[in-house]
Amino acid sequence: MAKEINISEILEKIMPQKGSALRKYHREINLVPDIKNEMIKTLKFRNLVFFLCIVVAAASAGITAILGVIAGGQQLAIDSKQHTIDNLSNKLNSYEDLSDFLTIKDQLGNISTLTENKQVVSRTFNILSAMIPTGADSIIISNLNVNLEEEQPTFTLEAQANAGAEPYIDYNVLDSFKKSMQYLRYDYGDYVDKNGDTIPAYCMIETGADGATLTDPSKGIYAYWAIDKEGCKSSDDIKNSDYTLEEYEGEQVVRIWRTPQYTDWYKEKETPGQPYMSLDGKISNVAHFESACITYSGDTSQSSTNPKWTSDNQCLLVHDDYNDTEGINIIESSNGRDTSNELVLRFSASIYLDSNAFQFNNHHMLALAPSGYHNVTDSYVQIQAMFGQRASDCEAGDNACQTNSNNSNGGNN
Numbered sequence: 001m002a003k004e005i006n007i008s009e010i011l012e013k014i015m016p017q018k019g020s021a022l023r024k025y026h027r028e029i030n031l032v033p034d035i036k037n038e039m040i041k042t043l044k045f046r047n048l049v050f051f052l053c054i055v056v057a058a059a060s061a062g063i064t065a066i067l068g069v070i071a072g073g074q075q076l077a078i079d080s081k082q083h084t085i086d087n088l089s090n091k092l093n094s095y096e097d098l099s100d101f102l103t104i105k106d107q108l109g110n111i112s113t114l115t116e117n118k119q120v121v122s123r124t125f126n127i128l129s130a131m132i133p134t135g136a137d138s139i140i141i142s143n144l145n146v147n148l149e150e151e152q153p154t155f156t157l158e159a160q161a162n163a164g165a166e167p168y169i170d171y172n173v174l175d176s177f178k179k180s181m182q183y184l185r186y187d188y189g190d191y192v193d194k195n196g197d198t199i200p201a202y203c204m205i206e207t208g209a210d211g212a213t214l215t216d217p218s219k220g221i222y223a224y225w226a227i228d229k230e231g232c233k234s235s236d237d238i239k240n241s242d243y244t245l246e247e248y249e250g251e252q253v254v255r256i257w258r259t260p261q262y263t264d265w266y267k268e269k270e271t272p273g274q275p276y277m278s279l280d281g282k283i284s285n286v287a288h289f290e291s292a293c294i295t296y297s298g299d300t301s302q303s304s305t306n307p308k309w310t311s312d313n314q315c316l317l318v319h320d321d322y323n324d325t326e327g328i329n330i331i332e333s334s335n336g337r338d339t340s341n342e343l344v345l346r347f348s349a350s351i352y353l354d355s356n357a358f359q360f361n362n363h364h365m366l367a368l369a370p371s372g373y374h375n376v377t378d379s380y381v382q383i384q385a386m387f388g389q390r391a392s393d394c395e396a397g398d399n400a401c402q403t404n405s406n407n408s409n410g411g412n413n
Contacts, residue, residue, distance in 0.1 A: 118360035119148045130367035132386050137173045138162050142390035153358055155351040160344040160391040174347055181328045183370035184317040188362040189291040191256050201363045203232040220259025224248050258289040260296060262309045319352055327352055335401050336391035343401060346391045
């Protein structure tokens, strides 16, 4: 086996004195071959690899053991839950009324969807009150069909137009009725308190005992906030908020104007706690109606203390783009006699309306007549007066009924 020879040690033994002097010139002579050095390095690397493999194997075994414990615990937990589920399932299936319960639960889950799609057919009468003219030139409905099943609600009606005076059969009444459709609007929104918080719809009283809209001839439309109803604010809270209380049919109420009170609310500068309406139509510090259709604006170019107010209503009640037809389609017209044997103009028509006017979620809907003001006589008595028996056809020999000489603007027939 090769050995390393140290020259310095040999010189020390042979020449002790001279060996020290020569020590600084000492050199080590490596007699080990290069191949032996490579082998030694390889053995060291092999031993390192073996060590790392042992460490990795031990770590893997530890991780495997831990995962085994976790998996076993999970399986035990799953088996326990499955056993619990099976017991509960058996118990649930043992109930005799399970099917009824599931049906009710399913219906409860659909309440939100049903509410969103719900339509209020009773609004038909409010719309008719703004749509049908009364007075000397009147229109009486003998048959009305309301279709809310289609994408756009439709009124199909048979009616008779009466000019109220000679020549009675007046096509101008029908023509005026037809042209008024493009001016019909509707409005909806929410009543809010001084802080802008929405007041529940069931807390508001909007019509009188006869069904007529609550209206002041000089100030416009209003409603009553029934403050003592369950779920509405108590009278003590109202008193502390400086609301003006009134009594209506034995209840404590607060009057809320639907029509803005421009003169009372507008001021050049807002005063804290006082009713205020800015020129861009924003209302604050007073209970009022937040319209979803009507926007208000004021112009002070002529007078800063008494601006000119205008409104813009984007909610059109009768649309003229349904199936590329006009909002009202006169199907047919002819002469006839009513139950009083007066000459009248019989006609039938289809009227296409905006579906939003019937949506349940659009609260406090109000139809607006062409003048821009609601027909304040929309009571149940008024609605009843809009309907009557169908006019009869002209009988043979009834020349007055059959001839166009008794018609005004008869060329439109």
